[in-house]
Amino acid sequence: MTSPTSERAGGFAGLADGDRVAAQLYTDPEIFDWEMEKIFYSTWVWVAHESEIPEAGSFKMSHIGLQPVIVNRDRKGNFNVLLNRCRHRGASVCEVPKGKANGFTCPYHSWSYSLEGNLRGIPYPDGYEGVTEKRDLPLQRLRVESYNGLIFASFKPDIEPLDDFLGDAKIWIDRFMKQGAGFPVKVQGEHKFRFNGNWKIQLENTTDGYHFPIVHRSWMASVDAETADMLSFMTDDAAVTHALGNGHSVAIMVPEHVDLEEDDGNEELQERFRHIIDELSQTMPQDQVRRIVRSMHGAGYNLNLFPNLSLSMSFFRVLRPISVNQTEIQHMALGLKGGPESVNRERLRIHEHFQGPFGFGTSDDSEAWDRVQRGAVANPDMPILVNRGLGREVTVDEGWKTSHVTDETGMRESYAMWKRMMSDEN
Amino acid sequence: MKTDTVEEVAAIDNRPAPQRYELGLGRLADPLVGRAIELIWREAKLLDDKDYESWQTLYTEDAKYVIPVDPDTDDFESSLNMVYDDARMRHMRVTRLVQGYSMSAVAAARTSRTISRFTVEEITADTVTLRSAQVLVGFKRDKFQMLGADLTHRIRFIGDDARIELKLIRLVNSDSAVNASGFLL
Numbered sequence: 001m002t003s004p005t006s007e008r009a010g011g012f013a014g015l016a017d018g019d020r021v022a023a024q025l026y027t028d029p030e031i032f033d034w035e036m037e038k039i040f041y042s043t044w045v046w047v048a049h050e051s052e053i054p055e056a057g058s059f060k061m062s063h064i065g066l067q068p069v070i071v072n073r074d075r076k077g078n079f080n081v082l083l084n085r086c087r088h089r090g091a092s093v094c095e096v097p098k099g100k101a102n103g104f105t106c107p108y109h110s111w112s113y114s115l116e117g118n119l120r121g122i123p124y125p126d127g128y129e130g131v132t133e134k135r136d137l138p139l140q141r142l143r144v145e146s147y148n149g150l151i152f153a154s155f156k157p158d159i160e161p162l163d164d165f166l167g168d169a170k171i172w173i174d175r176f177m178k179q180g181a182g183f184p185v186k187v188q189g190e191h192k193f194r195f196n197g198n199w200k201i202q203l204e205n206t207t208d209g210y211h212f213p214i215v216h217r218s219w220m221a222s223v224d225a226e227t228a229d230m231l232s233f234m235t236d237d238a239a240v241t242h243a244l245g246n247g248h249s250v251a252i253m254v255p256e257h258v259d260l261e262e263d264d265g266n267e268e269l270q271e272r273f274r275h276i277i278d279e280l281s282q283t284m285p286q287d288q289v290r291r292i293v294r295s296m297h298g299a300g301y302n303l304n305l306f307p308n309l310s311l312s313m314s315f316f317r318v319l320r321p322i323s324v325n326q327t328e329i330q331h332m333a334l335g336l337k338g339g340p341e342s343v344n345r346e347r348l349r350i351h352e353h354f355q356g357p358f359g360f361g362t363s364d365d366s367e368a369w370d371r372v373q374r375g376a377v378a379n380p381d382m383p384i385l386v387n388r389g390l391g392r393e394v395t396v397d398e399g400w401k402t403s404h405v406t407d408e409t410g411m412r413e414s415y416a417m418w419k420r421m422m423s424d425e426n
Numbered sequence: 427m428k429t430d431t432v433e434e435v436a437a438i439d440n441r442p443a444p445q446r447y448e449l450g451l452g453r454l455a456d457p458l459v460g461r462a463i464e465l466i467w468r469e470a471k472l473l474d475d476k477d478y479e480s481w482q483t484l485y486t487e488d489a490k491y492v493i494p495v496d497p498d499t500d501d502f503e504s505s506l507n508m509v510y511d512d513a514r515m516r517h518m519r520v521t522r523l524v525q526g527y528s529m530s531a532v533a534a535a536r537t538s539r540t541i542s543r544f545t546v547e548e549i550t551a552d553t554v555t556l557r558s559a560q561v562l563v564g565f566k567r568d569k570f571q572m573l574g575a576d577l578t579h580r581i582r583f584i585g586d587d588a589r590i591e592l593k594l595i596r597l598v599n600s601d602s603a604v605n606a607s608g609f610l611l
Contacts, residue, residue, distance in 0.1 A: 097601070189495060189506025192603045218528035222518040328603055333506050341504070348506050353515075357606040358493060358508045360522055366606035367530035374567075 013423035016415045019387035019408075023380040025418075026198040026373060032324035039307050039421050040065030044145070044152040044165045046309035046318065047071045047081055051149065051186035051337060052098065057115065060098045063320050064153060069142065070094050070104065071151060074115040081153035082117040083140040093139070104139070117141050148173050149185065150309070168398065169248040172303045176311045178260045179295040182288070183336035187316070188348060190332040191356035195366045197373035199307075199321040200414070202329060205365065206302045206310040206317060207241050207251035207410025209233060210388065215368050219360040223353070226270045230254055230297065233405055241409040242400040247306025247417025249410030253313075257300030260291070269293045276342055292343055297350065298334070304410055306417050315351060325373055331355040331362070386411040453546040462554040462581040465588050466541060470560075473610055474537050478520040481610070486582055486589040487513050493595045493611060508604065509595075523610070534608030535564035535571060547578070553591065555580045560595075562611065574598040575611060 012031060015022040025031060047062040048071040059072035061084065068084040070093075084092045086106035093104040093113060103120065105112040112121040117139035122128060142153040145162035147170060152162050159165075166173065177185050195202075205211070213220065213234055220228050231253060233239035238255035252258055256267060269277060273293050280289040298314025310317040316332040333351040335344035354361035376384070389407020396402045403409045420426070429435050433443045453459060465484065472481040485491065492502050493509040502510050511519060523531045543559040557578050564571040580592040595611045597604060 191495065191506070191508065192601075193606050194603045195606070215529065218522040218525060218531070221525065221527060222522055345503060348504075349510070352507055352510055356508045357604040358610075359606075360519075360528075363530040363606040363608055364528055367533060367608070 011422070011424040013419045016419040016422075017383075018416075019390055019412060020383035020385055021415050021418075023376040023382060023384050025200060025384070026376045027324065027380055029324045032198075032321070034422065036065040036321070038426055039418070040321070041067075041155045042159075042421065042426070043156070043307065044154050044159065044162055045307065046150060046305065047153045048079075048151045049149055049185075049187050049316065049332070050079075050146065050151060051184070053079070055100065057100045057102060059094070059101055059115075061094060061096070064142070064155065065321060068092060069153065070139075071153070072101075072115050078116075079144050079146060079151050080116055081142040081144045081151075082113075083142070085139070086111055087119065087137040087139065113139050148177055165246055166305070167246055167248070168244040168400065169246075169250075169303060169305055172244070172250050172301070173311065175259050176299045176301075176303060179298045179314065179334070180336050181260070181292040181295045181339070183339040185334050186337035188333045188335040188344060188351075190330050191351075191359070191362070192328065192330050193357045193362065193366065194322065194326055194328045195369045196326055197369040198324060199319050199327045200418075201369045201372050202317075202319045202327055203304065203307065203414055204386070204408075204411045205369065206304040206312060207249050207405075208408075209239065209241070209251055209253060209405035210407075211368065212253075215364045216354075216361050218364065219354055222360055224270070224272050226272065227297070230270075237404070239405040240402050241405050241407060242396070242398075242402050243409050243413035244400055245413075247414050248304060249413045250301050250303045251405050251410055252301040253405055254297070254300030257294070257297070260295050260299065263290065263294065267294065270296075273346065276340075276346055279342055280340060292336070292340070296343070296346065304414065306414055314347060315355065386415060453549065454544065456546070456549060456554075458549060458554045458581075458583060459544075459546055459556070461583070461588050462556055462579065463544060465581055465590065466556065466558065466577075466579050469590065469593075470539050470541050474539055476523070476534070476609065478523050478610065482516055482520045484590050485513070485516065485593075486591050489513070489516075489589070489591050489593070491516055491593050493597065493600070495600055497596060497600055508597075508600070519610075523608070528608065530606065530608035532608070533566070535566035537562055537564045537609055539563070541577065552583045553580055554583075555592075560611070564607065564609070571605070571607070573604075573611065 045064045048060055052060050053073045056073055056075045059070055062069050062071050070082045070084050072080050074080055084094055086093050088111050091106050091108045093106045103112055103114045110123045114120050119134040119137045142155055143157055144153050147162055147166055233253045239252055241251045243249045277293055303311040308319050315334055318330040320328040322328055333348055335347050356362055386408040389403035393401055393403040393409055401409055436443050469484050491511040494502055494507045496505050499505045522528050539560055539562040541558050541560045545557045547557055548555040560575045560577050562573045576596045578594040581588050582591045
């Protein structure tokens with residue numbers, strides 16, 4: 001590709017300007033190609049949760065940007081992220097979405113690789129004598145690090161440590177995992193769908209408290225009064241969004257559930273969980289029952305991790321860019337590993353109610369995002385506004401820019417990172 | 427290894443011998459089966475017409491309406507599904523679809539679905555279980571959408587009345603991306 005500066009004065013960075021971004025960011029295929037290079041292939045991208053690959057030999061297929069990868073756990077317990085591409089003639093070596101294996105064998109000429117990606121076997125090797133050495137042709141390995149069960153990979157071997165990249169988001173990851181209520185968090189299943197729109201439309205949505213009562217009015221009308229009340233954050237001053245740096249942000253919708261270990265005992269458990277409370281109370285102390293039931297809806301916030309993961313209340317939202325105007329979304333339902341079966345089932349039912357292609361929430365989100373993509377082609381020079389709440393934004397003691405959860409502080413943080421990564425200096 | 431019969435092939439890796447279906451019995455002509463198919467096609471028409479309130483009345487009070495994710499599971503209770511509705515959820519779903527607050531329901535695709543390839547799985551004194559194939563074509567904003575599914579209906583007969591007791595919709599792409607839609611299958 002040619003350098004963006006040769007095409008545009010100021011490069012792409014000039015297209016994002018604090019409280020507004022150019023609509024071409026949704027519609028221009030050239031910008032999309034550069035985003036793959038400068039963002040997805042240059043930073044830490046989430047690829048798996050450790051519960052998805054629980055044992056030695058467990059693997060799953062995943063993507064970084066447009067490129068297919070395999071994530072696995074080897075016999076030493078290490079996580080490996082390998083490009084899903086045979087070193088011989090380029091065929092994918094794995095097309096099973098998830099499973100257990102001793103290694104991966106290319107179906108074309110049976111070149112076989114270990115879980116670490118080492119090339120172990122070449123059939124009829126005499127043709128390669130003096131031509132190639134197996135040790136020179138492993139599956140391409142990416143840099144891998146994990147934090148609190150979240151596995152990230154990067155194409156960039158010299159990238160900063162994951163710890164530094166996550167920065168203050170780590171506090172919120174730790175709090176999020178407390179919804180396990182003493183049990184490790186596990187992925188219980190996932191919904192997957194695509195919408196006809198750019199990936200950043202979804203990225204924005206995760207910290208968009210403003211759309212909730214409008215787009216999700218039909219969901220709100222269908223849930224019990226206590227759940228609807230729990231999510232009535234429009235006029236709650238304690239419901240805020242913090243910009244956490246490096247494009248990350250957190251939108252707090254249920255302030256009393258920010259730290260699920262903190263409980264002043266005043267909150268009444270929701271009546272909808274009566275059957276669970278009664279069942280657990282037979283074998284568990286009351287404080288543990290309370291801890292589990294208070295965590296049923298997950299953490300009280302959405303944590304947006306730039307560029308592709310969100311820890312959203314009780315699920316993971318993973319976005320995968322397909323093209324400039326198509327994006328795939330996974331909503332992974334979370335449960336308690338080793339926890340009470342009835343709790344995990346109830347969490348599945350809560351997830352099904354809102355999420356997924358037939359969920360009461362997702363279908364309306366998807367329609368709204370399609371509409372953004374359709375509308376944004378009208379005069380792409382007209383900016384997209386992310387200025388809501390700019391006048392009431394403050395910086396709190398932690399150094400985080402903060403405004404109301406219905407404001408667009410999180411989006412401004414994402415686009416500040418976008419601008420940094422897309423500039424010519426990077 | 428050279429083999430002459432299908433039984434020999436199955437035996438190589440200990441698979442069961444192929445099932446011999448009794449296909450000369452004319453079960454599709456059984457009056458209960460005819461009544462079940464009449465109900466299933468009526469249901470399809472109501473869904474294409476988006477007459478969800480009438481659709482809801484086709485189900486028994488304890489009926490389940492299921493669109494699973496996992497193509498192999500029958501344990502829907504312990505699995506994540508796209509839809510796992512009892513009467514309460516069905517009622518909320520229908521309310522949502524007709525109420526006018528849901529932008530995806532308001533803008534839902536027009537659909538036309540065909541159900542065929544009926545096979546009779548079970549006939550009892552008062553129930554019939556049928557499997558079938560459904561091909562749905564949807565159209566919205568210049569784009570066609572196609573969804574294929576294997577359906578299982580269990581129909582319960584009470585006197586002259588017939589109601590759906592179970593509808594299981596196994597989409598051919600259930601464990602891959604299924605796009606959100608404002609209509610029902």
